[in-house]
Amino acid sequence: MVIESHRPLIVMLIPLIGTVLILLNREDENKREACSLIAAGAMFLTVVSMLPSVLEGNTFHYTLFTFLEEVSFTLNADALGMIFATVASALWLITTVYSIGYMRAHKEHNQTRYYSCFAVTLAMTMGVAFSANLVTLYLFYEMLTLITYPLVSHTQDEAAYAGANKYLFYLLGTSKAFLLSGMLMTYAVAGTLDFQHGGLFPSGVNSTVLVITYFLLLFGIGKAAIMPFHAWLPAAMVAPTPVSALLHAVAVVNTGVFSVLRIIFHVFGVDLMQSLHLGTATAALASFTIIMASLFAMTRDNLKARLAYSTVSQLSYIILGGALLSVSGMTGGIIHIANHAFSKITLFYAAGSIYIITHKTDISQMNGIGRQLPWTMAAFSIGALSMIGVPPVSGFTSKWYLALGAIESQHITVMIILLTSTLLNAGYFLPIIYKAFFKPPDDLAHAHGTEGDKDGGGHDGHEISEASHKFLVAPLCVTAVFAVLLGIFPNLFLNLAKWVIG
């Protein structure tokens, strides 16, 4: 049942109002941060308030602005959107806490710009999540790219600008060239852009046209990092870690895969996808991405780069799930949005914590840091186990559904791809954990720093123990715990997924 309500709009307004408040309070750090936190909390609560109703099959609808017949900017909070929105809003809250720890410890400049861009980003994300049609999605998708630019280029050195430009280039390039054209074609062919369960195309449309439209849309969604349009993701690693966390787990990549799932479920629909064999084609692209990204990840020494390629690989799991077009497969892809988000964000939080406390960015430098950073590395291990897919951590639960889905749709090769990538994931995550916990530290002075110096002092006055960085460490423990809980009790997202698949 469709409920007309302001709530989706309010969800978007809250972070925008929060932005204004942040700007107003830019002189007082604590008040400013409080604004972020309050906005995040309020937004989360509003989103959650819609859950009970959506779990019963309702949606929350709101038309913003109609400018053509059949074309309007409209919001509709349905099950798929709610999955995305719940995860993003919960993680915004936690990331804000983490940002406070990170930005202050690093004495970052332009923190106001950071927090305000962050808030607007979340508003745009909610816009994407609740978009009722392709043009609304497109609008918020583009604005998301723009508003994250200052975040990616935050450090404002040459490397940052180079990375951010690549980021912008790939995302705007693909969206203008492909997504826009695809959208226009869809309108031309179908006469409407509104998402509908089972697809919005009328029957009898020329297959070739549909296939071309599909691939335009698919490749137009650069944020889903399907090869070869994935290079923006490792390029965006120049950003400060909380931004990386945002990109990889909260907003940007999730927007990408979410949009792809929208295309599959609500623009084309499962039946049409099947008759055009688009499922198999997409699965092939996704499988290729999964394997190549995993192989490449094994060669990266920079921790964030390795995590970036891991994300490229994991995103294709979600797309793969959707592409399998079987009940279990689609379920697996959908719940992996949530599972991956929590696990990946834990890994990024840990990377940031390592950087702040020990100034290390490369894995080869990380011998023995498990002693110095027990909580961080413990959480990292949980996140890694989730990526590998070890029960009962949540990554396993998604894999279970994905693999069963592969068998349901007779794609045994996909199951083999999943198992192979599990082994590859183990190949590039386990050495990190092994180094951290079981190799003796290279720099003994650092390892024993907390014993000798009472004030935990290292150089530059940076604290070198976890105890002095609670804002960094607490969030990663929270998300790690959720990564495990979601694995054991995945029911919330499973139930939402049921409504998506219908």
Added chain:
Amino acid sequence: MIDLWIHPGFLFILAAAALPFVKPTWKVAIKLGVPVLGFFVLVLVSHGIHGVLPLLGQQEMIFGRVDKLSLIFGYMVAIGTFIGMVFSLHVKEDKEHMAALVYAGSAMGTVFAGDLLTVFLFWEIMAFSSALLVFYAPGQQAREAGMRYLYIHILGGLLLLGGIFLYVGETGGIAFNALPQAGLGPMLILAGFLLNAAVPPLSAWLPDAYPESTITGIVFMNAFTTKTAVYVLLRGFAGTEILVPLGVFMVLYGLGYAVLEVDIRRLLAYHIISQVGYMVAAVGMGSEMAVNGAASHAFANILFKGLLMMGMSSVMLMTGFRKLTELGGLYKIMPWTFMFYMVGGIAISGFPLFAGFVSKSMVISAASELHRPWVAMLLTLASSGTFLSTGLKLPYYVFFWKDWDPNKVKHKVTDPPKNMLWGMGLAAFACTFVGVFPGPLYNALPFENAYHPYTWSHVIGAYQILLLTAVVFFMLLKKLDPEESISVDTDWTYRRGIAGFLWFIRKPVVRYENFITEVYKKGLIEPVKKLSQIGWTVDTWVFDGLVNASGWATLLESKVSEMFDVHIVDGTVNGVPVLLGGSAKRLRKIQTGSIQNYIMAMVVGVVVLGFVSLVLFG
């Protein structure tokens, strides 16, 4: 029977979690008490399905399937844990005990799992926790062996998982009972089980990793992974014919390598493969006596194999040496270790009045009953081999052979700490007890027992074999002298193969990826830069002119606005709040500041305004 079900595995894992937080005396109480508690729960629990929980997105996961088969293996885990805990009491660091308890707990979990997903869950936990017992050993060699161990077990887990997916996909349910003996799914599951059971060629991980584990860890390693694998084989694949030749091959394979081996713990590790072979062959035979034989031999193995491991670990701990070429003459210096070890040695060889006599021969008897002469013969041959390698060769070269030179090591070498002796003593006692009174063991077996070990024929036959084995041993003594070497096993494939794989990903894959990420640079950025060069010239002429003009205008404007600011705005700013009673500072903040923020504020303000008006008027 009380209908009380507390999963002993769950208890063990809880205990592991609690361990670092309690006082030392409590630690000892937990370590020793928890296995005893677990044992009693098992004694009291009633048969049936307990512990059904809807987790991991499944309708039902069965955590407590209790029947005679799972119970006897459960008892094994509990007893093995207890002995291991006694043996390792002297270890100060908590982490080893925690790993051991989690390992034991997950072994319990596997045994009582009623469905395939639960089996897999605990299978993985076993792999990781047992790997820790290897990682905790000091030295680079141990860590490398630990990594290999972990990866192989992850691979085994993937085989199992793949098989589960295929099987569940076909049947629609995750129940774990007898599985079909054909079909890709069940065969992959079998492969996964066989890997953990260390069936060659999937066995090389065992002799690779076990000798590298911690001194006390190896007692746990011995007890759980292979025995739970035997359990799941019994549950799922009893009577699968291929297991018979595999099992017999295993028995001989392990013995062959044991004869060649120089490292004392590696020799025993190969011997584990040999003993498990009896069990695997028995599973394959599938008759009631065979199943009973497999279970009783598993039980007995925990006792005597554990004892042998404890003995050699003690030698390693006290002398610091692990190769036969470096040992000898210890029977006088470590007498208790020697004697306890020998109890294990004769027990495993099947001396009457000890555990092996009542268990191993049941398997052979089962073979005879089924009229399988080759199996019976080869397994009997292996009895000789067992006595030869563990009852004669190993103790001879460790405890006798040459005199012990006290100057070889700095510290004084004696028997190990008391708790280790107690551990060995307990195991030795149990070996003897079970041998003399096999009744309780037989009662716990899955099927009604039809085997009677103590017949004249059997006793006399056993002594004959053993005596003559010893005779040949002493005859060929020189030939058996240890040679410093390592024996290549099937792990050669991946130890050498990994290098090739890494080359592959380093060269071609990296080049491909760099191509993709940089193509945009060559294909687009350069031309765009060229374009912008042209643009630049246009820029300087046309735009600069414009800019200069607008610059004047701005300057003018700013003067005007300054006046405006100072007189009118400031006046208001100062005046209004004073009127309202607030401070001027806050309002002032709004109007000073960088352009960026201004623009930001304006954009957001417009957007907000737009939305708000939509709400109100839309």
Added chain:
Amino acid sequence: MWIIKYLEKIIENPAEMKKAKKGCLYFGIALVVADMIIHIPQLHLVHIYFLWDWIPGFSALYGFISTYLIIIVSKSIGHAWLMKPEDYYD
């Protein structure tokens, strides 16, 4: 500890060693004799499955051959193929 003392005695004293070896020999003979005795039908309490259960002293012979085979075969395969210097993998 008397076992230890006894062993020490045997090992160090060649005369004692000889006595022990003789003892084993007598034991062995006793075993074969006993084997023959129990093959008299009414004392035979075990099913005969295979041919060799019949032959007295077979187990002794079997033990002898088995051990010999195991040692020789293992060492041969080892030397021909399996045994490598200790730093083979490094």
